[in-house]
Amino acid sequence: MNKIMLIVINVITGLFVGINTLIGYGLSGIGEGSTNNIRIFMLMVIWVVGLILQLTLANKLIGLVITFIPVIFLILLYTAAYLDWG
Known part of the structure; x- marks a missing residue:
């Protein structure tokens, strides 16, 4: 895979996950039942682990x-929220 394309994919997915993590953390106490904040931050942790694995040649x-x-x-x-699946 082209190195520039890989950087673009990582920037876009990182911004998407990061912004949604911050929004999820900010809105976690507003609903009827609050979500544990550790579950929200785990999305960002999983993304960072994937990024670290991409930096090694064997696990790209x-x-x-x-x-x-x-x-x-x-x-x-x-x-699911848009189509009211849940």
């Missing part, structure tokens, strides 16, 4: 997959 593909886990989770969460 595994790191890319782990980086997309929080992104896919957040997209599914927004889709």
Whole structure:
């Protein structure tokens, strides 16, 4: 994979996960039942672990997959809220 494309993907996914983590932390106590803050911060921790694995040559593909886990989770969460699945 092209190095510039990998950097662009990491910046976009990092901003997406980071902004949603901060928004989730800020809004966690507003609803009927509050979410534990550690669960919200785990999304960012998982993304950082994926980024660290991408920096090693042997684990680049595994790191890319782990980086997309929080992104896919957040997209599914927004889709479920929009379509009223839950």
